[in-house]
Amino acid sequence: MSLNIQAIKVIYKYEMLRSWKTLFQSLASPVISTALYFVVFGSAIGSRIDSIEGVSYGLFIVPGLTMLSLLTQSISNASFGIFFPKFTGSIYEVLSAPVSFFEIMVGYVGAAASKSFILGIVILITASFFVELRIAHPIWMVSFLILTCVSFSLFGFIIGLWATNFEKLQVIPLLVITPLVFLGGSFYSVSMLPPFWQTVTLFNPVLYLVSGFRWSFFEVSDVNVGLSLAMVVVFLLCCLAVVSWMFKTGYRLKE
Amino acid sequence: MNSIISIKNLSKVYNGGFEALKSINLDIEEGEIIALLGPNGAGKTTLISTICGIVSPTGGSVSVNGYDIIKNFRESRQLIGLVPQELTLGAFETVWNTIQFSRGLFGKKRDDAYLEQLLKDLSLWDKKDNELRMLSGGMKRRVLIAKALSHQPKIIFLDEPTAGVDVELRKDMWNIVRKLRESGVTIILTTHYIEEAEEIADRIGVISGGELLLVEDKQVLMQKLGKKQLVLEIKETIDSIPESLKLYDLSLDKNTNKLTYTYDTGGDSTGITRLLQKIQGEGLQLKELQTTQSSLEDIFVTLVHEKKEDEA
Known part of the structure; x- marks a missing residue:
């Protein structure tokens, strides 16, 4: 069975076009909030915090801040992308077209991940205006960026399929993701925590993400970079497993 | 095809x-x-x-x-x-x-x-x-x-x-x-x-x-399912359906002096000729006549209705 490449292309294209129309909101709000974080944490508070493992505080929070935006934006982009056609009912068209679920996923998740990737780059550029950014391992940095964008867009896609109303669409990003990111060492090194909380933090998957990403910048990390990479890949595989189960059963798409 | x-x-x-x-x-x-x-x-x-x-x-x-x-x-x-x-x-x-x-x-x-x-x-x-x-x-x-x-x-x-x-x-x-x-x-x-x-x-x-x-x-x-109706408007005032016409499926509207004859188009003979002859025999004069065919709607209602009755 050959792939319906044309269908993947149009889903991708029109998903990208959708955000192009709201380019200002899509980019401006994350950029502004990142800038605000820099002003507050980097300059105002950061100037009173010692450097962490030889990295100034303002610089130290760059990877964490990028991850914060990346995670929330990947999820919201991807979940909204598939939820909206479900909400309006226009999903009928995709379901009655000669398109496999796999192609639907590649189109929607691909577009959401691309947007997040662009956003990640824009945030890093914004950061470079505030701090003197240095990237020790650019290839690893980009790899972490792509892996994160893809896996969290996939996660958002799952939420979008699962959600039956707008509240459900918001609940996971607000109640689960934001706390995990804040407590995952985005703004501090885990070694700054009391031993008990250090252990607790090890159960937070976002820690591995932030730590690995930070390593690619400064070669400073809370956990081994190999472990970080493995955890992201495991998360990606879990999401893929859930999506394939959803597709197999037609979960919330087909009666 | x-x-x-x-x-x-x-x-x-x-x-x-x-x-x-x-x-x-x-x-x-x-x-x-x-x-x-x-x-x-x-x-x-x-x-x-x-x-x-x-x-x-x-x-x-x-x-x-x-x-x-x-x-x-x-x-x-x-x-x-x-x-x-x-x-x-x-x-x-x-x-x-x-x-x-x-x-x-x-x-x-x-x-x-x-x-x-x-x-x-x-x-x-x-x-x-x-x-x-x-x-x-x-x-x-x-x-x-x-x-x-x-x-x-x-x-x-x-x-x-x-x-x-x-x-x-x-x-x-x-x-x-x-x-x-x-x-x-x-x-x-x-x-x-x-x-x-x-x-x-x-x-x-x-x-x-x-x-x-x-x-x-x-x-x-x-x-197949269509029934036709022949509506005959009589010049004279009649109070009831004349005896000789009673074997036909006729109904009388006294207000308008109209006789309505319902027949099946599927049959070999519709009986219209004999009905008309009998009306003439009764000495009644026709003012107007028209036929109407039952619409799909009537057919549909009958079908769905029959189905419901079968189930009951």
Whole structure:
């Protein structure tokens, strides 16, 4: 069975076009909030915090801040992308077209991940205006960026399929993701925590993400970079497993 | 004629246990217009949605031009265009973009000339850059048709195309359907407006309670089940039906002096000649006479009613 490449292309294209129309909101709000974080944490508070493992505080929070935006934006982009056609009912068209679920996923998740990737780059550029950014391992940095964008867009896609109303669409990003990111060492090194909380933090998957990403910048990390990479890949595989189960059963798409 | 869609023992039980389709068998011929008539909740939309791939069947099979709708879903869906009942459109896309999207979904290369002509035929060309949410209900309905035709399908499903549509637009819709048929497209439409089926369909299927009660050529159906009435207006005032006419199925309206004779068009002789002779024999003079044929609506009501009585 050959792939319906044309269908993947149009889903991708029109998903990208959708955000192009709201380019200002899509980019401006994350950029502004990142800038605000820099002003507050980097300059105002950061100037009173010692450097962490030889990295100034303002610089130290760059990877964490990028991850914060990346995670929330990947999820919201991807979940909204598939939820909206479900909400309006226009999903009928995709379901009655000669398109496999796999192609639907590649189109929607691909577009959401691309947007997040662009956003990640824009945030890093914004950061470079505030701090003197240095990237020790650019290839690893980009790899972490792509892996994160893809896996969290996939996660958002799952939420979008699962959600039956707008509240459900918001609940996971607000109640689960934001706390995990804040407590995952985005703004501090885990070694700054009391031993008990250090252990607790090890159960937070976002820690591995932030730590690995930070390593690619400064070669400073809370956990081994190999472990970080493995955890992201495991998360990606879990999401893929859930999506394939959803597709197999037609979960919330087909009666 | 070849059958382009072949439905065999198709059944659908929803998760809640509701049996929406009960072993439907139907062959649809290439190039015909078939109307599926039935009350709300009869299973019309479920039947269409199953053939188009939106609802998974519980049992039975459907093949479209020889392709199984599940095993060969790409080939079968390629041939089908679906116009849904609800105005399910996005909000912020333009008309032009949304039909490009539809065409692409079906794996077809861009063909701006075809899409331009399509929009022109549907009087949508001047709206091509409008956002979907800015369109009126009638225009949205046209956009849905344009989307369904964007990949040049051989079969088109119209699920209640004229539900909630004003008279003028309904007539427009019928013209669109006729034009489509002229171009060789097979059309399956569902409706609960009997007038609609009567007006445009070649064959009519009646669905009720998830069962296909009958499928018949429209003319044959009308003839088979059709009863005709002969209304005779008498010059003289009469108080009761004369004795010699009592063996006929006659009814008298004393206010208008009209005798109504109901007869079956299917029979060899209708008895009209003898009735008229007898009326003359009674010395009655006719002022006026007219015949009326029962509409599809009466037929439909009778059928659905009989079905309910059988179940009771």
